[in-house]
Amino acid sequence: MGIRLRYIENILAYLIIIPLLLLFLFPFLWLIITSVKEGTDAIAIPPIWDFHPTFNNYISLFRSTEGRSADFSGMLVSSVIVSVVTTILGLITGTMGAYAIARYKFKGKDFISTWTLSTLMVPAAVSLIPIFLLVGSLNLMDTYIALIIPYVAFNLPLIIWMIRGFILDVPVAIEEAAMVDGCSTFQILWKVVIPLILPGMAATSILALIQSWNEFLFALVLTRDMAKTAPIGIAEFITMYGIQWGEMTAASIVITSPIIIFTIFVRKYLVRGLTFGAVKG
Amino acid sequence: MATLSTRTHDAPIARKKKSKMNAPAIILLAPAVLLLLSVTLYPFLYLLYTSFFSQNLMNPSAKAWIGFGNYAALFKDADVIRGFTNTLVFAFGAVGIQMILGTLIALILDKDLPGMKAITIMMLIPMSITPIVGALTWKYLLTPPFGWVGYYLQKLGIIDQPIVFLGSGFSAMMSMIALDVWNWTPFVALILLAGLKSRPHDQLEAASIDGARRYQVFIYITLPFLKRFILIAVVLRLIEAFKNFTGVFGLTNGGPGNSTLLASLVVYRKALESFQIGYAAAIAFIFLILLSIITTPLIGRLQKEITND
Incomplete structure (x- = not known):
């Protein structure tokens, strides 16, 4: 192929990808810009471009206001508690399950492993009604545990299948050697396997953390006040206090930026994780 | 019977442990x-x-057996029918566009050109944005008079007067699809990019030595090789699109009318806004059955792809 043709093709590649990139980034750029605009500047049309950036929206976001049922920092704390505990519990139960699926042969194994994956198809809205009523009858409405248990379950397909792949990468001879030395199953898992798959477990936990951090429907229905998470707070900027775009966008940036950083941090494992190990990115 | 299930599972140690x-x-x-x-x-x-x-949510103890009454009602309920058909339109529409656009982006990002790595990383941003934030942001951007989309389209001369994107059934559904495409096309592109990067180089070289044209290489080598990755992306995206709740709740809330109502939102509304738990349960049950009919083969295929390497 001619050098000139290749040159034209490369130019074309940039001409397509750069506008596409701008299109994909534009909502995020709008969030950032609006979050540092003052009051009415935020929603002015035509959009104001020569403004003085201010952090007032961020400051007022974290100033607790009398009468608010739960301030935004409280919601952030709830979000952190719920997603961290979810991730820890998910990682413990998921790694155990993954080890059984990766290393053992037992009756019904095929059925169980297919089933753990097929729970993926159950929409949150479908499991919501029974869980809502159960949570109500157990008097657990608006508690962390009411969110954590379902979140762990929702994360399990991802955790089990991702960790399973990492375990399969560990040479089985190492585990056999430990077995000869008289280690029990749990000792092998804890002392031999887990140290070898730590990077994979870290990546898995970040993906689980992101999923719980972002969850909306269960948090919307199962929390009122004390356990309310940050995504619900975002939606409330619109419904309850009128539309406060400055604070709403600032809050959006606050809850989105850690996720973006985490995503970039685990990008090597991102595709592998989100395809349950089907694609080794 | 359980034993270490690997090539060495009949090694003496494993056999001893079998029992x-x-x-x-x-x-x-x-x-x-x-x-x-x-x-x-x-x-x-x-x-x-x-x-x-x-059964009513406000008074759950007072419930009356009505047999298949809820099921008979739901098949005559316009909102329910609309919710199910919309879910299909939304899922196939969004995933179809994601696949085409994702393939194009992956092919460009795969090129050995300066800046492509940085662009790949920046492409991660839409999929990292909390779903409710993405939906509400788009709602703002699409709503005149403040929305930037209408303003800049008008400024560029693409439209003559402000469009209320979320105001008509068709454009609201297009907006829903656009939101999902914006959110998840980069993910599809990343999967396909991983596929492109793992192409065997000797095949490509052999083809170019044999004088194959670029499109021939694409059709006869790249595309068959990508098939597996395309399949994985379609399966994962379809399942998620069928389940969509946050996007539709934030962007259109099913409106205008019931024109963007999705199945999950119908279940939510009947249960938590109309408090008809029995009826919502029947809808949810049918939804689950339909989903398992559609997605069971997809998940089986996905599992085969996961375990086949």
């Missing part, structure tokens, strides 16, 4: 299985049971 290996596997799996049962089997049975009753 008592079932127990650890069961103990290891039990917590995960119990948790998963609590969000799948328990809701499934509960929904099935409740769907035969007329």
